[in-house]
Amino acid sequence: MKNTEIQINRKRDFSEVINATFTFLKQEFKPLGKVIIWYAGIPIIITSIIGAYYSGNELSRFFQALEGGIVDSNALVNPWLLTLLVLVSFATSIFLTGLSASYIKHYVYKGKDQFSSADVWNGFVPFIGPLIGLYFISFIIIMVTAAIGGIFVFGLSSLTSSTIITAIIIFMGIIALVVIPVVFVFVPLSMTYMPLVDENIGAFSAIKRSFSLVFGNWWVTFGIIVIASVIVSLLGTIFSIPAFVVGVVQGYSSVTGEGAIDSTSLAVIFTTSIGTLAQYIIYPIVFVAIAIQYYSLKEQKENPGLLQKIEEITDDSNMS
Numbered sequence: 001m002k003n004t005e006i007q008i009n010r011k012r013d014f015s016e017v018i019n020a021t022f023t024f025l026k027q028e029f030k031p032l033g034k035v036i037i038w039y040a041g042i043p044i045i046i047t048s049i050i051g052a053y054y055s056g057n058e059l060s061r062f063f064q065a066l067e068g069g070i071v072d073s074n075a076l077v078n079p080w081l082l083t084l085l086v087l088v089s090f091a092t093s094i095f096l097t098g099l100s101a102s103y104i105k106h107y108v109y110k111g112k113d114q115f116s117s118a119d120v121w122n123g124f125v126p127f128i129g130p131l132i133g134l135y136f137i138s139f140i141i142i143m144v145t146a147a148i149g150g151i152f153v154f155g156l157s158s159l160t161s162s163t164i165i166t167a168i169i170i171f172m173g174i175i176a177l178v179v180i181p182v183v184f185v186f187v188p189l190s191m192t193y194m195p196l197v198d199e200n201i202g203a204f205s206a207i208k209r210s211f212s213l214v215f216g217n218w219w220v221t222f223g224i225i226v227i228a229s230v231i232v233s234l235l236g237t238i239f240s241i242p243a244f245v246v247g248v249v250q251g252y253s254s255v256t257g258e259g260a261i262d263s264t265s266l267a268v269i270f271t272t273s274i275g276t277l278a279q280y281i282i283y284p285i286v287f288v289a290i291a292i293q294y295y296s297l298k299e300q301k302e303n304p305g306l307l308q309k310i311e312e313i314t315d316d317s318n319m320s
Contacts, residue, residue, distance in 0.1 A: 052272035100287035149177035239278035
């Protein structure tokens with residue numbers, strides 16, 4: 001049975017966006033998966049291996065510290081390895097974000113099965129630099145938002161000498177002036193990669209565009225991101241169970257003196273790599289959900305799909 005092409009350019013409510021996301025993923029699982037594995041496979045594998053080694057190495061240090069009776073927090077972090085892991089993870093995120101956006105853009109404007117994996121790649125490459133800049137600017141916005149809230153919290157906490165009142169002010173202040181504002185700006189910032197790629201605009205214009213689209217639809221967009229992220233987290237947890245079991249078994253053996261945990265053992269590296277690899281492969285679920293919400297908001301506010309249909313009807317009339 002042939003799958004019917006999904007109309008992405010359509011206004012949808014919360015449940016329709018979620019349903020469309022999984023309908024799209026079910027239909028495009030093979031071609032989208034092929035693009036992800038073919039072009040983002042190397043960054044994903046490198047990230048998985050480094051992440052596996054880092055996790056195993058830090059787990060080994062932790063259990064060794066427990067075995068000695070002293071947990072040295074300074075010994076639990078290898079800054080160079082952590083920095084390398086952050087860099088390769090960032091590169092992998094760029095690939096996953098850009099390729100997902102490019103794929104959906106081609107699906108919308110060219111149609112189902114009317115484009116190749118190479119088309120998706122060629123549509124992604126010009127946006128590598130802009131995506132890096134966009135991520136950097138978004139990070140600064142989030143940090144500045146958190147810093148401003150933190151300054152207010154610090155100022156309010158200094159108004160009283162009572163330890164209990166100070167603790168309450170700090171706790172409530174962090175929630176009200178740091179967490180909530182950060183979440184508020186994070187939601188539209190999560191969508192910025194779509195207008196950047198779809199409309200071929202700059203980073204600042206993409207940010208402005210996302211805030212404009214999300215305005216008045218913040219809660220729906222927030223809910224979509226949360227649901228998609230929870231699903232990805234649950235699936236990722238399932239794939240992480242083998243690594244968790246191996247780590248606990250080896251850690252227990254190390255503490256009880258039956259053997260030392262080996263971060264370079266095949267079991268540790270293999271199970272952790274598989275878990276990390278699976279998490280990256282399924283993470284485009286979030287990107288697809290955000291993309292469908294993006295097109296839904298565009299349709300709601302601008303009706304580009306209706307205009308496109310009118311143009312198609314006009315073209316057909318002229319041809320006849």
